[in-house]
Amino acid sequence: MTLSPDAGLDTLFTWIRTESPTHDVAGVNLMMDLVVAQMADAPVAIERLPGASGLGDALVLRAGPERDEPAILVMSHLDTVHPVGTIQNDLRLRVEGDRLYGPGVYDMKAGAWFALEAFKAVARQGSAARPMIFIVTPDEEIGSPMTRPVIESIGRRSAFALVTEPARDGGKIVTSRKGVGRFDVHVEGRPSHAGSRHPDGRNAIYEAARQILAVEAMTDYGRGVTTTVGMISGGSAVNTIPQHCHFPIDLRVETVADGEALTAAIMALRAQNPDFNVTVTGEMNRPPYECSDATARLFDHAKSLASEIGFDLATCPRAGGGSDGNFTAAIGTPTLDGLGIDGDGAHTLQEYGLISSIAPRRALMTRLLETLR
Incomplete structure (x- = not known):
């Protein structure tokens, strides 16, 4: 109109x-x-x-x-x-x-x-x-x-x-x-041919999935804490074991104390298998x-x-x-x-x-x- x-x-x-x-x-x-x-x-x-x-x-x-x-x-x-x-x-x-x-x-x-x-x-x-x-x-x-x-x-x-x-x-x-935290996670594995060299590879997307489960488990509605992985990227070809995977984390908290505790937990993410490397960067970008x-x-x-x-x-x-x-x-x-x-x-x-x-x-x-x- x-x-x-x-x-x-x-x-x-x-x-x-x-x-x-x-x-x-x-x-x-x-x-x-x-x-x-x-x-x-x-x-x-x-x-x-x-x-x-x-x-x-x-x-x-x-x-x-x-x-x-x-x-x-x-x-x-x-x-x-x-x-x-x-x-x-x-x-x-x-x-x-x-x-x-x-x-x-x-x-x-x-x-x-x-x-x-x-x-x-x-x-x-x-x-x-x-x-x-x-x-x-x-x-x-x-x-x-x-x-x-x-x-x-x-x-x-x-x-x-x-x-x-x-x-x-x-x-x-x-x-x-709520306070807001933003973090980026990089998982590095080992690339290999998905057909002829599959056992040699270490799938970064697989390890990232394990890390994402750990991150999502940090959500605690009773405390007003939420953790969200809303994006993921990784791999280079369908027939290649992926070497790299990246995902961001959105954190929301109600108190300064929870912001500090959840930041420490996210920054402490580590791979369970020594063949992978997990690197985390980020911080609380808005305090509660x-x-x-x-x-x-x-x-x-x-x-x-x-x-x-x-x-x-x-x-x-x-x-x-x-x-x-x-x-x-x-x-x-x-x-x-x-x-x-x-x-x-x-x-x-x-x-x-x-x-x-x-x-x-x-x-x-x-x-x-x-x-x-």
Whole structure:
């Protein structure tokens, strides 16, 4: 259907049409250009950090009172998981009732867009309770390898952190997330001809399968620990005993202690047969985000503001996915996440955001920026 610009949504439509998967530097940088243009007529200082290691640029926006005190930090990412071309084929930009469909609309372009609008409005009005800093990142979907140092440095000097990842389960706020670990395993065996020299070979894929069984057995739902091997690659020909096999491991944990214990267990993987060699690399790339007393108080404040605006705010159980909020929470900054649009289907071809959630959640972001003392 034809999309009509409604309450400024034409700008958001442009954002969604601008596809920006993490490793498409041109697309990500075009999104950063759109943010710079959005701030052009507002009293906002813009610092553009050049991309590195094949990633796009990042932005650090500063506004509000020029006082030497901890700031309110807002964080959004503009990279997505959907490859270029998704919007032309598998997930077309469209409105169906209250649902706005499109790649990245829920995770998390809509939340970033309306949070930036709130940031700009508060900057114009001079109504910020504290200095405000907004970090816009290009690499969250791959663990923020480039921007994590920036987030942690600014986070340590901030009084609060607000993250515009999408809302959960009907609009719920996130106050805790699992930590995420990523590891790579390389198994080396001995190649040989599968017909004439079969006994001479040592099948790396066979040994990798044994290791994968051990990894999957580390999952403990009672402790909130999950281990997943979602990919495997190995071998060179159907009639050759494979010398090499590789697989990654995704680890999710609820506590720092479990992160340390599971990391040690994964790093200690060893072959049972000395004819094989098993090498493991990796680490926890996002620490657990646990709900501190200060974060609980921050949520209570947001809940009271939401009530004044006219909607109820609730928290969801601990989220399994990580975000940049894991970094700020882990260094002790009270962190509120899930402040983005309500909807569903993140990382799928059914991704959508609820248009009706934009105005109240933008109002909540505005009031947080105006009242967090």
